[in-house]
Amino acid sequence: MNAITEVKTDINAQIIEAFNSRHATKIFDPERKVSDTDFETILEAARLSPTSFGNEPFRILMIQSPDKRELFREFSWGANGMMNGSTGQLGTASHFGIILAATGELMRAGSDYLQDHYRQVKQLPEEVIEIFNGAYGKFQAEDHKITSDREITDWSGKQAYIVLANMMTTGALMGIDSCPIEGFDMERTTQTLAEHFGVDTAKWKPAVMFAFGHRAKDPEFPKTRRTMQDTVAWF
Numbered sequence: 469m470n471a472i473t474e475v476k477t478d479i480n481a482q483i484i485e486a487f488n489s490r491h492a493t494k495i496f497d498p499e500r501k502v503s504d505t506d507f508e509t510i511l512e513a514a515r516l517s518p519t520s521f522g523n524e525p526f527r528i529l530m531i532q533s534p535d536k537r538e539l540f541r542e543f544s545w546g547a548n549g550m551m552n553g554s555t556g557q558l559g560t561a562s563h564f565g566i567i568l569a570a571t572g573e574l575m576r577a578g579s580d581y582l583q584d585h586y587r588q589v590k591q592l593p594e595e596v597i598e599i600f601n602g603a604y605g606k607f608q609a610e611d612h613k614i615t616s617d618r619e620i621t622d623w624s625g626k627q628a629y630i631v632l633a634n635m636m637t638t639g640a641l642m643g644i645d646s647c648p649i650e651g652f653d654m655e656r657t658t659q660t661l662a663e664h665f666g667v668d669t670a671k672w673k674p675a676v677m678f679a680f681g682h683r684a685k686d687p688e689f690p691k692t693r694r695t696m697q698d699t700v701a702w703f
């Protein structure tokens with residue numbers, strides 16, 4: 469083995485080790501916080517994530533104040549410890565947040581928001597923006613038939629899940645635990661975001677929640693997955 473192959477083999481092993489040790493953490497050690505530097509890296513992985521057409525149809529809301537977190541407890545069964553008699557991810561996570569998905573108002577082809585995004589963020593020249601509008605319009609209307617507000621918001625939510633996956637993998641590679649969370653009442657979460665967080669829910673809807681920290685204890689059961697053969701087909 470030459471030096472490059474050795475380094476590569478080492479990286480492969482580190483990646484698989486990170487994926488094996490990552491588990492959906494239900495109870496974090498409330499005394500062990502994730503450092504600002506490490507969490508900035510996790511957020512940077514989120515920010516740099518790929519999105520369809522580069523539209524970045526997501527935002528991240530960090531909820532660190534215990535009082536603010538409590539607003540979600542009653543209707544967030546996936547984060548409130550009801551399965552294990554603890555204060556759950558809401559009560560114990562070092563970092564807790566919600567990824568918001570952009571609705572049709574922002575993500576419909578040709579929207580003012582997207583024109584701004586193409587100009588200000590992507591710095592595209594006007595003629596390329598025209599091409600983008602046409603291609604994205606066809607994608608929505610014909611290719612994927614994503615036309616209702618619900619369909620567009622769900623499409624934004626798909627992008628949000630890629631962001632979340634990248635955040636969790638980044639955490640796992642740094643030895644930081646996490647939990648993806650969709651065990652919450654969508655309507656009441658939306659209402660809470662509007663009432664207490666100033667979110668314009670005509671434009672942004674909750675997609676998924678997340679918690680980061682360090683596990684209070686190792687999982688009770690070993691990780692189970694289908695075999696590679698049952699997971700992947702090659703042609």
Ligand SMILES: Cc1cc2nc3c(=O)[nH]c(=O)nc-3n(C[C@H](O)[C@H](O)[C@H](O)COP(=O)(O)O)c2cc1C
Pocket residue numbers: 490491492493494545546547647648649650651652676691
């Ligand atoms: C999108 C998504 C939503 C999830 N929602 C919750 C949740 O609300 N609460 C929870 O404790 N776990 C939640 N999980 C964790 C899964 O139950 C867990 O990933 C799965 O059982 C596999 O276990 P592992 O991640 O520990 O390997 C969620 C996972 C995903 C990917």
